[in-house]
Amino acid sequence: MAPPASARPMRADTERTVRAILTAAERVLSAxxxxxxxxxxEAAGVARTTVHRRFASREALVRALAAWAAQQFHDAVTAARPDTAPPAVALYQATANVLRVKAGWGFAMGALPTDAPEVARVHADVLAQCERLFIRARDAGLLPSDADLDWARRVYYALIHEAAAQAPDTDAAVDALATRVVDTLLHGVGKPATA
Known part of the structure; x- marks a missing residue:
């Protein structure tokens, strides 16, 4: 995953340095x-002047970190192929992918600036992909035909938020939480009412 795009492409060594700084910033700022x-x-293994040369201020670094995390979030959803994979598969894969991003980039995900155009663009595209996936899930019979898809999506987001708060630290933990989120979304937590 490359750092956020700038006006001109970065050289490979510059890109590696920026990636190292952003990765270290996430780790250090989370703690x-x-x-x-x-x-x-220090955590990135570079001189202080290198960080200041790449990021004019701490605020600029945090904004870049948040934009990078937003792009990773977008890439995680897109990698699940929500428009082409079978809906159940795409829903599970998107959930697992997003949980991995949220677990690895908790500080940055919490620092997402709501007024940044690149972040707004990313979130709008993720929302559109999610809406299309929920329509496909309803059409495939995974959700009831009369389901309020906006409400279902909001519940899904809340379930992911709660699962991410458990800080899954292994692939097995992420997979288990993703399964639980999708199962809860599709089947609920209680026994079905009897007629």
Missing amino acids: NPAATMEQIA
């Missing part, structure tokens, strides 16, 4: 949200 640029530089 200590008040961490300094110097602490981030």
